[in-house]
Amino acid sequence: MSITEKILCSKSHEYILDNENGTYTVGLTEYAIEQLGDIVFLELPENGIEFKKGEVFATIESVKAASEIYLPVSGKIVDVNEQLADAPELLNEDVYEKGWLVKIEPTGSAAEFNDLMEYEDYKEELQ
Amino acid sequence: MTKETYLHEKHIQLGAKMVDFAGWHMPVQYTSIIEEHKTVRESVGLFDVSHMGEVFVSGKDALKFLNKIVPQDISKLNYEKAVYCQLPNNQGGLIDDLIIYKLGIQTYLVICNASRIDEDLNWMVRNKRGLDVKIDNQSHNYSLLAIQGPKAAGLMQKMGLNTQQSSFTIKAGEVCGIKVLASRTGYTGEDGFELLVENEFSEELWDKILEYGKEFGIKPIGLGARDTLRLEAALHLYGNDLDENTTPVEAGLSWSIPKDKKDEYNGKNVIMKQLQDGVEKKLVGLKMLDKSIARHEYEVFYNGEKIGQVTSGGVSPILGANIALAYVKNIKEICTGTVVQVMIREKLHDAEIVKRPFVQKRNKITI
Numbered sequence: 001m002s003i004t005e006k007i008l009c010s011k012s013h014e015y016i017l018d019n020e021n022g023t024y025t026v027g028l029t030e031y032a033i034e035q036l037g038d039i040v041f042l043e044l045p046e047n048g049i050e051f052k053k054g055e056v057f058a059t060i061e062s063v064k065a066a067s068e069i070y071l072p073v074s075g076k077i078v079d080v081n082e083q084l085a086d087a088p089e090l091l092n093e094d095v096y097e098k099g100w101l102v103k104i105e106p107t108g109s110a111a112e113f114n115d116l117m118e119y120e121d122y123k124e125e126l127q
Numbered sequence: 128m129t130k131e132t133y134l135h136e137k138h139i140q141l142g143a144k145m146v147d148f149a150g151w152h153m154p155v156q157y158t159s160i161i162e163e164h165k166t167v168r169e170s171v172g173l174f175d176v177s178h179m180g181e182v183f184v185s186g187k188d189a190l191k192f193l194n195k196i197v198p199q200d201i202s203k204l205n206y207e208k209a210v211y212c213q214l215p216n217n218q219g220g221l222i223d224d225l226i227i228y229k230l231g232i233q234t235y236l237v238i239c240n241a242s243r244i245d246e247d248l249n250w251m252v253r254n255k256r257g258l259d260v261k262i263d264n265q266s267h268n269y270s271l272l273a274i275q276g277p278k279a280a281g282l283m284q285k286m287g288l289n290t291q292q293s294s295f296t297i298k299a300g301e302v303c304g305i306k307v308l309a310s311r312t313g314y315t316g317e318d319g320f321e322l323l324v325e326n327e328f329s330e331e332l333w334d335k336i337l338e339y340g341k342e343f344g345i346k347p348i349g350l351g352a353r354d355t356l357r358l359e360a361a362l363h364l365y366g367n368d369l370d371e372n373t374t375p376v377e378a379g380l381s382w383s384i385p386k387d388k389k390d391e392y393n394g395k396n397v398i399m400k401q402l403q404d405g406v407e408k409k410l411v412g413l414k415m416l417d418k419s420i421a422r423h424e425y426e427v428f429y430n431g432e433k434i435g436q437v438t439s440g441g442v443s444p445i446l447g448a449n450i451a452l453a454y455v456k457n458i459k460e461i462c463t464g465t466v467v468q469v470m471i472r473e474k475l476h477d478a479e480i481v482k483r484p485f486v487q488k489r490n491k492i493t494i
């Protein structure tokens with residue numbers, strides 16, 4: 001199973017991946033990174049902070065502009081990709097293995113996943 | 128309706144990411160802004176800047192007219208020479224900034240910003256009353272291609288242009304047999320040329336430049352890198368760093384204003400008074416002391432007090448730091464070396480006031 005078959009995507013171009021250990025990885029889709037261009041800076045949250053679904057949990061800066069990143073479901077931050085602080089350009093290489101943003105433990109209801117899309121549907125939505 | 132330059136199809140073919148800019152559908156980047164930026168600093172880049180305005184001013188009173196609308200002394204502008212000018216309103220605020228070229232005894236070319244052509248033309252028409260002058264907006268008939276970088280002159284020479292011309296001069300010439308007006312100017316801080324060409328030859332000229340430019344490492348460059356390049360060179364962007372409420376003195380453009388110009392011009396009283404008495408706000412360069420990026424309209428603080436606002440900010444690919452232009456209170460303590468703070472997402476980030484330009488300009492060519 002390829003990674004794109006396992007992720008769910010939000011309309012605001014975040015993906016969420018079930019790590020099947022109670023945590024979920026959150027990142028930005030390839031499409032989002034492509035639109036942003038060269039990534040030069042990321043402001044990521046600290047471990048332990050809780051965010052509601054749809055809240056801004058991080059900011060990404062490309063050469064062009066700063067953009068906010070929204071958490072696709074409510075959750076507590078349990079891990080942050082520290083490598084991105086020194087090498088934000090990793091996001092331009094790959095958004096999953098090297099360019100994931102945070103890992104969370106969901107704190108909301110399962111229904112929060114309902115408005116997220118399968119990758120294929122997300123891609124279709126972009127057309 | 129969004130306008131397209133005659134090179135629009137070329138940009139699409141080259142895979143450019145397109146954006147709307149000042150009513151034009153323009154390439155913002157072809158591959159990567161940082162890569163394109165470095166190409167211009169290291170070798171040579173090609174820009175489509177056909178969205179810019181070309182207004183020909185001619186007639187018996189052309190000189191008198193231009194001297195009335197800009198603070199610069201156009202009577203001192205020699206044949207085939209260019210001068211950076213501003214277009215002030217009666218309060219000294221800027222309607223636009225311009226380059227004026229002298230093409231003949233009574234003929235001048237005015238290059239203006241795409242976003243300001245209508246305002247400029249309105250203002251010019253209002254100021255021509257009683258004068259024998261023709262204001263001819265030819266923007267729709269010309270394309271403008273900029274070739275910028277340390278290898279620009281070598282490339283132009285290879286393409287048959289006589290490059291024996293100093294910076295800020297304009298000459299009629301031929302590039303691979305295509306007639307152009309070649310101006311040794313640009314908006315990057317590098318040496319380079321801006322070629323004014325009739326629309327019907329623009330595609331051929333574009334293709335030829337990319338073809339001949341291959342051995343020089345040429346790349347097409349989008350508006351994204353145009354912005355980072357001009358910011359490193361601390362060149363003003365109208366709409367960000369200049370507007371109708373900002374005078375050229377406040378904008379740090381006093382160097383461009385003659386103190387001894389005899390003719391009256393719009394806003395002269397205000398501008399001359401400011402030159403003499405000083406101004407309340409001034410433009411400074413900022414270098415961020417952490418990895419954060421200051422952007423347009425972010426607020427600037429000093430000792431907990433708001434002292435101004437960022438007008439342009441972003442990354443400097445050459446310095447590997449983040450830089451900005453900001454207007455701040457004009458007081459003695461706030462000078463080069465002073466550390467101020469920029470409010471970024473509700474947090475204050477240190478920034479040092481540094482000399483402008485941020486990166487040494489290399490565009491002065493004397494022949």
